[in-house]
Amino acid sequence: MNDLTGMTPEELRDFSTELGEKSFRGGQIFSWIHQHGSESFTDMTTLSKELRRKLESKATLQAPEVIDVTESGETASRKFLFRLTDGMKIESVFLPDGKRRTVCLSSQVGCPLDCKFCATAKMGLFRNLTSGEIVGQLLAVGREIGKRITNVVFMGMGEPMLNYDNVIKAASIIHHPEGLNIGSRKITISTVGMANRIRQYADEGHPFKLALSLNAADDVLRDRLMPINTKHNLEACISALDHYSERTGKRFTVEYVLMAGTNDRPEDATRLAGILKRLDCKLNLIPYNPISGEPFKRPNRDQLKRFYELIYSAKRTVTVRWSQGKDINAACGQLHAENQRKNFRKVKSKSIGSQ
Ligand code: SF4
Structure with missing residues (x-):
């Protein structure tokens, strides 16, 4: 069918x-x-x-079935748990902010990349989502919310660049003027730094925004936090991003999830400032959402402010995104991971950076 x-x-x-x-x-x-x-x-x-x-x-018309919705007690953020036709579960998060209504979409069931601070990583990879399953999340959230969705970010479960063709196709469908007609600059594809795919993305001239999830400013720490760095290290990412800037003339976003005592030391700020000076980008600082059983900690406002001030001298375009929905576990994969572990065994685990 x-x-x-x-x-x-x-x-x-x-x-x-x-x-x-x-x-x-x-x-x-x-x-x-x-x-x-x-x-x-x-x-x-x-x-x-x-x-x-x-x-x-x-x-x-295989829309993912909404089986659970959790709403934040602090904000109006909502987390959606979906069941797919094969019984697998994924999640999306709805993040309202004034007139901006953003949906964070998943691109894979699980993820093979094993970032140490991420709940989805604990699941391994089950499979890629189809373009229909990706778009279907957005359609379902839009129906539940009953208002036009203005922004889309590919920052949910999975590494979008490991499901490249389906993610690009889904973004094109979401952007299409005969459909939802969400502007290309309102759609962001995020990556942990698949350098080869960043180059491909730049060469193919896709109009959507690009974000790099950096989270560490030296290879030793990044290897430890994000094992993908052993294959695509910082220099490879930076070089691919330079290529992106040259080919597209567009600015991209760097995301830095700040973990107290892990990547928020003064030397981390100095190194990050050095990287940012080289790149045509803006920086989002995101205080970490703690996951039960993991050692990483959320910085308090003073720790965040200190780090922000050290960076600000190098990069004036810094925004702090106090992650919405901390109380509903709105860090990628958390609600899903809790459910999936009960019901499924891992059937597949790809090697780092494969595909
Ligand atoms: S942070 Fe993203 S890329 Fe890393 S394991 Fe989690 S879902 Fe995968």
Whole structure:
């Protein structure tokens, strides 16, 4: 069965032709799914009954099923746990901030990269998500919230660049003017630093924003916190990001999750400042959301302020994102990890940086 949620308008036009219909029907189906949020073919009343019958027998709209929603007691952030058609579970987070309504999407079930501060890492990798499962998260959250989603970040479970084709396709669908029409500069793809993919992304000229999750400013600490660094080290990341700036002329974002006593020492700030001086980027400082059983600590406001002031002299464009939803475990993978471990065994674990 063809899952139509993950198809572009062009693919849906071809699919309509294969069904013996006029190609423009594909565009209508796309707008029913993405503009009207249709969950069934019977809703698509501009299509003939015969076409709707054909669609019922040859296609599906496999939206991930919402099985749990947790709302923050501190903010209006909400965490969504989804069940996929094969029973696997993933999560998305909705982060409202004034007029900005952001959804953080997952790109994989689990993750193979083993970042030491991350709950998703504990699961290993189960599989990549399809483009339909990625877009489906957004459609489902939009339906639950009942308001237009303005921003999308690929910062949920998984490393987006390890599911490159499906993530790019999903971003293109989300951005498409016949669908949700979310602006390309409102869609951010984040990576822990897959240097080869950053170069590919720059060379292919995709319009979406790019973010690097840095979290350590020297190779010794980064190797320890993020084992991907042993394959794509800091210099490789920086060189790939320079390439990105040269090819696109666009600024990117560096994310630095601040962990008290781990990567917030004065020497970390000095090294980070040195890296930032070389790059055309802005910096987001994100105080760590603690995970039970892990040794990493959230900095208090004084520790954060100290670090911020040391960095600010090197990089004026620093923002602090007090992570929303700390009380609902809104760090990537936490709610899901708790559920998944109870119900599934790990079936696959890819080697670092494979694909
Ligand atoms: S931080 Fe991201 S890349 Fe690292 S293990 Fe977690 S989900 Fe994977």
